[in-house]
Amino acid sequence: xxxxxxxxxxxxxxxxxxxxxxxxxxxxxxxxxxxxxxxxxxxxxxxxxxxxxxxxxxxxxxxxxxxxxxxxxxxxxxxxxxxxxxxxxxxxxxxxxxxxxxxxxxxxxxxxxxxxxxxxxxxxxxxxxxxxxxxxxxxxxxxxxxxxxxxxxxxxxxxxxxxxxxxxxxxxxxxxxxxxxxxxxxxxxxxxxxxxxxxxxxxxxxxxxxxxxxxxxxxxxxxxxxxxxxxxxxxxxxxxxxxxxxxxxxxxxxxxxxxxxxxxxxxxxxxxxxxxxxxxxxxxxxxxxxxxxxxxxxxxxxxxxxxxxxxxxxxxxxxxxxxxxxxxxxxxxxxxxxxxxxxxxxxxxxxxxxxxxxxxxxxxxxxxxxxxxxxxxxxxxxxxxxxxxxxxxxxxxxxxxxxxxxxxxxxxxxxxxxxxxxxxxxxxxxxxxxxxxxxxxxxxxxxxxxxxxxxxxxxxxxxxxxxxxxxxxxxxxxxxxxxxxxxxxxxxxxxxxxxxxxxxxxxxxxxxxxxxxxxxxxxxxxxxxxxxxxxxxxxxxxxxxxxxxxxxxxxxxxxxxxxxxxxxxxxxxxxxxxxxx
DNA sequence: TCTATATCACCC
DNA sequence: AAACGGGTGATATAGA
Numbered sequence: 001x002x003x004x005x006x007x008x009x010x011x012x013x014x015x016x017x018x019x020x021x022x023x024x025x026x027x028x029x030x031x032x033x034x035x036x037x038x039x040x041x042x043x044x045x046x047x048x049x050x051x052x053x054x055x056x057x058x059x060x061x062x063x064x065x066x067x068x069x070x071x072x073x074x075x076x077x078x079x080x081x082x083x084x085x086x087x088x089x090x091x092x093x094x095x096x097x098x099x100x101x102x103x104x105x106x107x108x109x110x111x112x113x114x115x116x117x118x119x120x121x122x123x124x125x126x127x128x129x130x131x132x133x134x135x136x137x138x139x140x141x142x143x144x145x146x147x148x149x150x151x152x153x154x155x156x157x158x159x160x161x162x163x164x165x166x167x168x169x170x171x172x173x174x175x176x177x178x179x180x181x182x183x184x185x186x187x188x189x190x191x192x193x194x195x196x197x198x199x200x201x202x203x204x205x206x207x208x209x210x211x212x213x214x215x216x217x218x219x220x221x222x223x224x225x226x227x228x229x230x231x232x233x234x235x236x237x238x239x240x241x242x243x244x245x246x247x248x249x250x251x252x253x254x255x256x257x258x259x260x261x262x263x264x265x266x267x268x269x270x271x272x273x274x275x276x277x278x279x280x281x282x283x284x285x286x287x288x289x290x291x292x293x294x295x296x297x298x299x300x301x302x303x304x305x306x307x308x309x310x311x312x313x314x315x316x317x318x319x320x321x322x323x324x325x326x327x328x329x330x331x332x333x334x335x336x337x338x339x340x341x342x343x344x345x346x347x348x349x350x351x352x353x354x355x356x357x358x359x360x361x362x363x364x365x366x367x368x369x370x371x372x373x374x375x376x377x378x379x380x381x382x383x384x385x386x387x388x389x390x391x392x393x394x395x396x397x398x399x400x401x402x403x404x405x406x407x408x409x410x411x412x413x414x415x416x417x418x419x420x421x422x423x424x425x426x427x428x429x430x431x432x433x434x435x436x437x438x439x440x441x442x443x444x445x446x447x448x449x450x451x452x453x454x455x456x457x458x459x460x461x462x463x464x465x466x467x468x469x470x471x472x473x474x475x476x477x478x479x480x481x482x483x484x485x486x487x488x489x490x491x492x493x494x495x496x497x498x499x500x501x502x503x504x505x506x507x508x509x510x511x512x513x514x515x516x517x518x519x520x521x522x523x524x525x526x527x528x529x530x531x532x533x534x535x536x537x538x539x540x541x542x543x544x545x546x547x548x549x550x551x552x553x554x555x556x557x558x559x560x561x562x563x564x565x566x567x568x569x570x571x572x573x574x575x576x577x578x579x580x581x
Numbered sequence: 582t583c584t585a586t587a588t589c590a591c592c593c
Numbered sequence: 594a595a596a597c598g599g600g601t602g603a604t605a606t607a608g609a
Contacts, residue, residue: 231605248588252606256589278590285603305599314592314601321602322591345593346598404597411597474598478593482599504593504599 003170007085008060010035012161014153015045015074016133016146021316022289022297024188027074028133029143031151033158035064040154042147046138050078057083066090066108066157068177069302072184082184086177089160091303092168095176098452098462099306108156115163120152172458175490176303182489182499183302190295191318191500191508192337194330194552198288201328201565204572205285211568216276229277231255243267279561286325289316294332300502306471307479308459310502319503324558324565329508330549336516337547340523341506342531342540344368345484346403346477352538353476354439358432360538369396376428398425403477405470440473447472455479456534457486480534481505488530497523513548520544 004010013032017025027045032055034040041054053075057063061083065071068088075082093102093111104110109126112119121129129149132142201208209227217223222233231253238245238253245263246254260274289298296318304311314320318329331337342348347368351359362371370388372395373379379388394415401411412422430437447453447463453475454460459482461475485502492499492509497519500508507527511519524542531540547553 228604252588254588307599309593309599311600315603317592317601320592341593401597404599406597409596414597468596468598470596471598478599481593506593 004035004062004165006060007062008058009055010062010064011055011057011083012064012154012157013071014065014150014157015071016129016150017070017074018134022190022291022295024291024297025070025073025077027077028138029147029150030074031147031154033151033154035158035161040151042151044143044147045078046143053078053080057081057085059084061085062087063177064089064157064161066111066153066160068180069183069187069300072181073188076184076188082181085174086180087161087168087170087173088177088180089157089164091176091180092164092173093160094303094308095173095459096164096167098460100462108153108160111160112156115160117156117159117163119156121149121156125149169458175457176486178490179486180302182486182493183300185493186489186499186501187297187300189498189500189510190291190293190297191329192331192335192510193288193290193294193296193318193328195290195294197566197569198290198328200569200572202286204569207572208565208568209280212279212564213276216272220273222273227280229255229280241267241269243270279564286321287315288318288325303459306461307475308455308482309478309504310482317501319501322558322561323555324561326553326555326558327562329547329553330551331510331513331547333549334513335549336511336513337500337553338509338511338516338520338523339506339545339547339553340509340520340527340542341503342481342484342527342542345481345505345540347399348531348538348540349477349480349484349535350403350436350440352535353480354433354436356433356435356439359436363540366541367392369399372399372429372432375432378428394425398429402426402429403474405473443476444469444472447475453479455483457483459483484530484534484540487533488527491526491530492523495522495526497526516546516548520546 063083298316408422
């Protein structure tokens with residue numbers, strides 16, 4: 001079954017469709033060609049009654065596509081049953097590149113060029129055809145043109161498959177293809193939002209921003225009429241108040257949050273500006289793509305990062321910008337949401353993959369960070385989160401930092417400790433988790449010598465002498481975490497659970513209010529099984545946060561800002577609207 | 582006026 | 594050269 005020979009039919013498929021921001025796709029046409037026989041099917045789909053599929057995908061048939069989530073999204077829209085086996089050449093192209101960027105990008109044209117192939121259609125015509133697909137009425141000539149273009153993509157896909165065929169790891173490629181089916185379902189589901197509040201925030205954004213600024217900036221005058229912080233005005237104000245502000249090499253003032261915090265210690269008078277900058281920093285204009293049904297939909301951009309994480313646009317996804325926006329996530333009446341995430345996912349992955357028993361014990365304890373302190377003998381065995389909060393914070397920062405390859409000085413600075421103390425913390429980690437470090441050292445060494453690093457299911461990165469050693473050490477943690485969430489997404493969607501979005505180490509799911517507890521529980525079991533699929537006999541714990549209508553998603557980190565915004569909103573809904581005066 | 586780069590803020 | 598991983602994106606400034 002795991003060679004092409006095992007498949008009865010291999011269909012290369014491409015759709016043209018129309019998809020306004022935030023909406024589900026409307027298929028226009030499809031062309032499919034069977035790989036061996038050359039049999040070609042051309043279907044115009046723009047009709048009131050959508051036709052049944054011109055082919056049926058049996059258990060021994062394969063669908064091949066480029067970014068298959070789009071094609072499978074059309075399948076779902078047409079109520080066609082999804083194929084069991086999917087090969088996505090976009091995903092496999094990314095895998096073959098192993099972290100490198102192709103000269104002509106990751107589109108179909110870019111992939112063809114990478115293999116020295118050509119496409120019958122150039123970028124200009126591609127753009128024109130994509131525009132044509134947005135039309136609502138089509139002449140016969142336009143239909144023919146769009147179908148011809150669609151077929152050209154299938155021909156291109158055929159050439160690409162021939163070029164890539166020998167270099168595929170088929171069983172794993174099919175697993176990734178299966179994930180693309182999950183992506184299609186997730187992109188279709190979307191995230192329910194409170195569109196009333198979102199509309200108010202977006203419509204009145206300039207006033208909101210102005211009001212947030214007006215109060216505080218009155219005594220400083222460093223913001224301009226558009227609400228932008230003016231560096232020159234800031235330097236002038238500082239000079240006038242005898243404050244020697246630190247400059248960057250370029251001569252511009254150093255305006256990051258840390259600098260403000262540092263300077264505020266000596267000059268507390270700047271505190272309000274620091275606060276205001278922090279507030280505005282997390283309050284940028286957004287362009288969440290929301291469908292007419294009030295759901296936030298966006299491309300997940302699966303496998304978009306070198307570690308194979310999804311990489312959706314930060315402005316289109318509600319999970320992209322600052323966390324206070326998540327208060328806009330709200331189930332509709334009768335519905336409920338559950339946010340499920342892995343506890344200390346990367347710590348657990350490191351423990352399991354390195355086989356470090358002490359690290360595994362720490363994970364199993366339920367509080368890995370405090371356990372780390374106990375194992376190091378730095379806190380008593382009966383210490384708790386409550387009895388030793390400061391210490392726990394240090395071991396937590398240390399353990400998390402180590403996963404990113406933090407150095408002793410950076411760790412010390414972050415914890416406001418002496419360099420010696422930073423060194424001691426890292427030494428503690430090295431000593432307690434010796435086996436983890438041996439494993440991690442070997443990974444760096446191997447990759448530096450040029451052999452690729454590979455995850456449990458075959459995602460790879462190729463490094464070389466010039467690589468960042470911290471990226472290499474982090475790769476197995478982050479990339480296997482991505483594998484885990486993909487397995488979970490497959491399991492959840494195939495079990496019929498509505499998945500609204502994946503969020504790196506978490507998923508947002510949806511169900512009827514009276515079913516959410518049971519569904520969330522079942523989903524947690526699937527997430528735990530997904531962790532076993534990646535880690536062998538080691539299981540990661542998950543946490544569930546349930547949101548029932550009319551509750552909204554809450555997030556402590558964003559609570560203050562959300563509070564501030566909601567206090568300003570009622571003025572815009574007052575019955576006497578001055579615009580009408 | 583447009584584009585490229587640097588810097589910064591946010592997410593997991 | 595710096596030394597905290599993977600990202601997206603807004604904004605300011607410099608330069609063509």
